[in-house]
Amino acid sequence: MTASIPCLSTIDEMRAAVDEAHARGASIGLVATMGALHEGHLSLIRAARAENDLVVVSIFVNPAQFDEKDDLRRYPRVLEDDSRLSAEAGADLVFSPPVGEMYPEGFATWVQVEELTEGMCGRSRPRHFRGVCTVVMKLFHICSPDRAYFGEKDAQQLAVITRMVRDLDMRVTIVPCPTVREPDGLAMSSRNRRLNPEERAEAPVLYRALTAARDRVQAGERDAAVLKSAIRSVLSEVPTAEIDYIEIVRAHDLSSVATLSGTCLIALAVRIGRTRLIDNIRVRA
Numbered sequence: 562m563t564a565s566i567p568c569l570s571t572i573d574e575m576r577a578a579v580d581e582a583h584a585r586g587a588s589i590g591l592v593a594t595m596g597a598l599h600e601g602h603l604s605l606i607r608a609a610r611a612e613n614d615l616v617v618v619s620i621f622v623n624p625a626q627f628d629e630k631d632d633l634r635r636y637p638r639v640l641e642d643d644s645r646l647s648a649e650a651g652a653d654l655v656f657s658p659p660v661g662e663m664y665p666e667g668f669a670t671w672v673q674v675e676e677l678t679e680g681m682c683g684r685s686r687p688r689h690f691r692g693v694c695t696v697v698m699k700l701f702h703i704c705s706p707d708r709a710y711f712g713e714k715d716a717q718q719l720a721v722i723t724r725m726v727r728d729l730d731m732r733v734t735i736v737p738c739p740t741v742r743e744p745d746g747l748a749m750s751s752r753n754r755r756l757n758p759e760e761r762a763e764a765p766v767l768y769r770a771l772t773a774a775r776d777r778v779q780a781g782e783r784d785a786a787v788l789k790s791a792i793r794s795v796l797s798e799v800p801t802a803e804i805d806y807i808e809i810v811r812a813h814d815l816s817s818v819a820t821l822s823g824t825c826l827i828a829l830a831v832r833i834g835r836t837r838l839i840d841n842i843r844v845r846a
């Protein structure tokens with residue numbers, strides 16, 4: 562039997578569902594996505610199912626977080642499959658508003674987290690996190706979640722949203738969830754669908770580079786420059802891979818480190834063909 566759940570498209574309908582849940586004392590878990598769901602998303606939905614009475618999955622390809630028109634146009638949209646997969650993973654409701662519902666005529670208010678958004682992905686995508694924070698803030702206001710689930714795959718996004726919630730005294734608990742990978746190590750991502758077979762075969766080089774660096778840390782290496790050069794050397798196995806950034810940062814504030822100490826993130830953004838992929842790994846030095 563194929564599971565089926567309501568798919569709401571207006572803020573009013575979503576608010577009515579939230580009010581009804583609150584009236585019966587139900588807790589709400591939110592998984593915010595842009596759709597084209599894969600096992601990474603489904604792991605977040607399952608985590609939300611285990612901890613909340615009502616599980617909401619939002620599916621919204623947020624134009625405000627795309628810096629490239631072409632990337633937005635090519636983003637996969639498969640709402641019917643996504644609804645079915647959400648239901649099978651245990652969600653109760655899908656919220657999938659049209660763009661005009663989220664950004665009505667005259668929309669002019671933005672949420673901007675400073676500093677944390679300046680490096681890494683923020684450098685090549687200057688308006689990206691403003692778009693992410695604004696839509697996540699709106700989804701939190703619309704869905705009133707007690708808990709919201711975010712993947713460590715998007716480590717900078719997780720850090721930025723955690724800071725926004727703290728700075729603006731929002732009553733939601735952010736729950737980080739581990740990165741889900743393909744058997745060959747490639748971090749699952751909706752953008753992986755765009756890789757052609759040759760590019761798909763090359764893409765696991767990101768994870769190979771990260772694990773090579775992690776092995777060096779575990780063997781005692783603490784010099785970020787040495788680790789970055791080890792990463793560059795693994796990435797060079799794929800001549801068409803174009804490096805956007807290689808960063809080694811403190812996990813809690815994303816500040817760059819020259820010498821590793823405490824918990825750090827090693828993070829990469831690499832273009833394979835026309836597709837930009839990101840990944841990261843956490844190390845303890």
Ligand code: AMP
Binds near residue numbers: 605714715738
């Ligand atoms: P997206 O649809 O790409 O905006 O992602 C929605 C949520 O799923 C974000 O919190 C992501 O961090 C999370 N996510 C995406 N890919 C993965 C993955 N491979 N493992 C765990 N979480 C993921």
